[in-house]
Amino acid sequence: MITDRAFADDGSLAYPALDPTLRGRPGVREPCLGGVLGDVILVNGGPWPVHEVDAARYRLRVLNGSNARHYVLEAVGADGRRLDLVQIGADQGLLAAPVTHHxxxxxxxxxxxxxxDFSHAEVGSLVRVVNRLGTGRTRDVMAFRVVRKARDDSRVPRTLSTDLPAWRRSDAVRVRDCAFRAGRMRGGHGWLIGGLPFDPARSDVTVDLGDVEVWRLIADVHHPVHLHLVGFRVLSRNGRPPLAHDAGLKDTVSPRPGEAVEIITRFDGCRGRYLFHCHNAEHEDMGMMANLEVV
Incomplete structure (x- = not known):
């Protein structure tokens, strides 16, 4: 898990809350309204770790656990060449086929x-994982030190899964627009869905169990939108095909500023009330959540 945190001189977490007790007034100080960014990158709880590996293939599970920071990850060898990041899985399981990213x-x-695949890296060398959106120390994420040669008979299959849902637009009973935008909330700054801040007693969307729907997620700035209960497929971004990293069954997708992302899903499983929200922690804490009722 990759996170970022800011720490005070005494080593405690420095969080810019309006209420230091985190029990009264919601929100953060004005410079952090868009989301809190730290200055220390943590991986599995450790700052900028170095992990020893064999010169072989490794399967890595990446989770962005930061409050608001986006990453564009790149693996760079000691010779400056990039290593392929071969994606085999998304939020909710294997892809149909691998996708190679730089x-x-x-x-x-x-x-x-x-x-x-670390097999082409020289023994003793470092492979650095960097964030191309970071600056200064936040550009570095972690490193792998290649410590020994090793026999590796592994391979990445051309077909990974044949079980992904094949929902079609024609299956959808409706198309919904869901706007994620800034607004006013209790006399101050807030983040709203459909123009409304979160109300735990209100059902914002009601769907019938088993229905297939297409949702258009419309964003003013980056909003990583997360649905509870279901996984979904990404259909389009601003009317164009999905991006390469949108493949597979997902439960979180991030429309870019001014972008509309279409997703499709079937609301199956269990009846009840579930959340959907922006996963920027400050955005959701300042109102950007809504209730989905499955009946």
């Missing part, structure tokens, strides 16, 4: 399974 965008709450 740079992999990861929004808050998104997960990816990737295979990295």
């Amino acid at each position: 740079r992999l965008p990861v929004a808050p709450a998104e997960r990816y399974d990737v295979v990295v």
Whole structure:
């Protein structure tokens, strides 16, 4: 898990909350309204770790656990050449076929399974994982030190899964527009869905169990949108095909500023009330959540 945190001089977490107790007034100080970014990158709880590996293929599970920071990950060898990031899985399981990336965008709450082949790296060398959106120390994420040669008979199959749902637009009973935008909330700044801040007692969307729907997620700035209960497929971005990293069954997708992303899903499983929200922690804490009722 990749996260970023800011720490005070005494080593405690420095969080710019309006209420230091985190129990009264919601929100953060004005410079952080778009989301809190730290200055220390953590991987599995450790700052900028170095992990020893054999000169072989490794399967890595990547989770962006940061409050608001987006990553564009790149693996760079000691000779400056990029290593392929071969994506084999998304948020909710294997892809139909592998997708090779040189740079992999990861929004808050998104997960990816990737295979990295260290066999061409020189023993003793470092492979650095960097964030092309970072600056200064936040450009570095972690490193792998290649410590020994090793026999590796592994391979990445051309077909990974044949079980992905094949929902079609024609299956959808409706298309919904869901706008994720800034607004006013209790006299201050807020983040709203459909013009409304979160109300735990209100059902914002009601669907019938088993229905297939297409949702258009419309964003003013980056909003990693996360649905509870179901996984979905990404159909389009601004009317164009999905991006390479949109493949597979997902539960989080990040429309870029001014973008409309279409997703399709079937609301099966269990009846009840579930959340959908922006996974930028400050956005959701300041109103950008809504209730989905499955009846």
